[in-house]
Amino acid sequence: MDAAKWHARLASGHWFSHLPEALQQSLLAASRLRSLAAGQFLFKRGDPPCGLYAVLDGAVRISAVNAQGKEAVLSLVETPYWFGEICLFDNLPRTHDAQASGPCTLLQVPQAGMLDLLEKHPAYWRDVALLMSHKLRLSLINIEQMSLMPASARLAHRLLMIAQGYGEIDQARRTLQLPQEDVAAMLGLSRQTTNSLLKALEQQGIIGLSYGAIELLDLKRLQHAAGL
Known part of the structure; x- marks a missing residue:
């Protein structure tokens, strides 16, 4: 893996660029590349936790389908977006589907490696919590907009x-x-x-x-x- 190339791409994002340098390097060291074809699922609702992901190239569609087959698309995420952090906190199954909208390359920090890193450096939990809290803010804004706008x-x-x-x-x-x-x-x-x-x-x-x-x-x- 060309760590320097991907580091530069990820550093264009707010979350990764504001991490301590040691944490940036640890994430890259513990990660592996994943390549998906168009339409291929990264994970589906109900799948076991599989770690933290970053989009390096292409886009990932985050969605859910109800029992009647109606689909809700939550977001379409591109470089340098990170996702999948909720399962680090509760170790519960995935809540949504993640599917490549076209050919896609991702960085994956596997669940076990991520938890091991956080156990060795508990202060890093705050950085992961900031990633999740940003998305919570956006979710609350979306709920408000659905009602008022x-x-x-x-x-x-x-x-x-x-x-x-x-x-x-x-x-x-x-x-x-x-x-x-x-x-x-x-x-x-x-x-x-x-x-x-x-x-x-x-x-x-x-x-x-x-x-x-x-x-x-x-x-x-x-x-x-x-x-x-």
């Missing part, structure tokens, strides 16, 4: 969140590899409603639409549409 504002806000790596990167991505059906599943809207809302943003020159992708043309106006 109109669908158009929720859509604009979600596009911004994805572009900013859910708070992990400073320079927002301008092109999102994101099918409209995934956007609809994230927001709990019908495909028809989502398409109408996206078309309205496109007509205003705020975004551009193409097959399986959304281009963000005017971030300031998108922020205004999100009520920010």
Whole structure:
């Protein structure tokens, strides 16, 4: 594994870049590369804990399907996003599915190795807790938006969140590899409603639409549409 190459890529994210240098190096030393084909599952709901992951290349779709087959897409995560930390705290099965949305390369720190590292250095638990607390904040914001914000504002806000790596990167991505059906599943809207809302943003020159992708043309106006 080219540790220097991946370290530079991971250091572009807020969480990893603010870790103690010793912890950064320990995570890389304990990790291994995982490659997934498009559509391949990394893990599914109910699978046993398997450690901490970081997206190095490509994107991972985090979702859940109920007994009736209806799917909720929680997020689409890209480099340098870390996930999977909840199971380090409770050692319980996975709560959601993680699936490669295209060819994908990930860094995996296996469960046993991660727990061994934390046992030897208990102070590092706080760093892992900060990773989880950031996601808890985002979850609470999403719950509030579902209750209080109109669908158009929720859509604009979600596009911004994805572009900013859910708070992990400073320079927002301008092109999102994101099918409209995934956007609809994230927001709990019908495909028809989502398409109408996206078309309205496109007509205003705020975004551009193409097959399986959304281009963000005017971030300031998108922020205004999100009520920010």
